[in-house]
Amino acid sequence: MTTAIEATGLYKSFGDGTWAVDGMNLAVPAGSFYGIAGPNGAGKTTTLRMIIGVLRPDHGQASVDGVEVWPDPREAKRRLGWVADNPALFERLSGREMLEYAALMRGMDAQEADRRATDLLHVLDMEDSQSKMIADYSLGMRKRIGLAVALIHRPRVLVLDEPFGSLDPVNTQVMEDLLQRFRANGGTVVFSSHVMDVVERLCDRVVVVADGRARVEGAVAEVRGQAPTLQQAFVDLVGGRDLGEGELSWL
Structure with missing residues (x-):
């Protein structure tokens, strides 16, 4: 399998004694539509910023289109496009x-x-x-x-952080069509999101991230497993919470 992005043992701390990214390993197949899913604060954006060469990891390495990002990210940046949230x-x-x-x-x-x-x-x-x-x-x-x-x-690899937020349905469809055309012409699309129906609809593969670690990775159907939706599988993996019967009784 040819990979568009590889990350091996990525760690990043911001000095508070905890790891924002805690040993992240990824292998994104070339030509795929790849989702990075996780709750807010899971480490998705920090991981992406290390991969694209704007945030230096404390440990580990990443490559884009076969080019190692660190210590010199310039060549890797020529091969990718980045859209921040x-x-x-x-x-x-x-x-x-x-x-x-x-x-x-x-x-x-x-x-x-x-x-x-x-x-x-x-x-x-x-x-x-x-x-x-x-x-x-x-x-x-x-x-x-x-x-x-x-x-x-x-670019050969396109990396997006929460790309569909703030878009109306018409422009969401336009962006999705454009990304699919990019992929059809040989590009690889990687995007982070916490909106599971978007990930389930668009992606071939997905990694679920929580607490700076990859919890599970695979084809979307494999990650969903026996759950009725990817969102339910996601909640089961990262932990959910139901409102207790007596909570907010004043509503």
């Missing part, structure tokens, strides 16, 4: 300017940058807002421009 963008640029700037920084000539920006703005239904400053964008618009920035250099 709240993308960091230049607020005083317009959407089109942001895309063209990102393309030029990746070494594209101006004509190709313009062509790709035009294509992405059209597909993401942002032609009417392409001249507005990003400071005036909603979070959903920022996520769409963030995705366009991540795609404009045609």
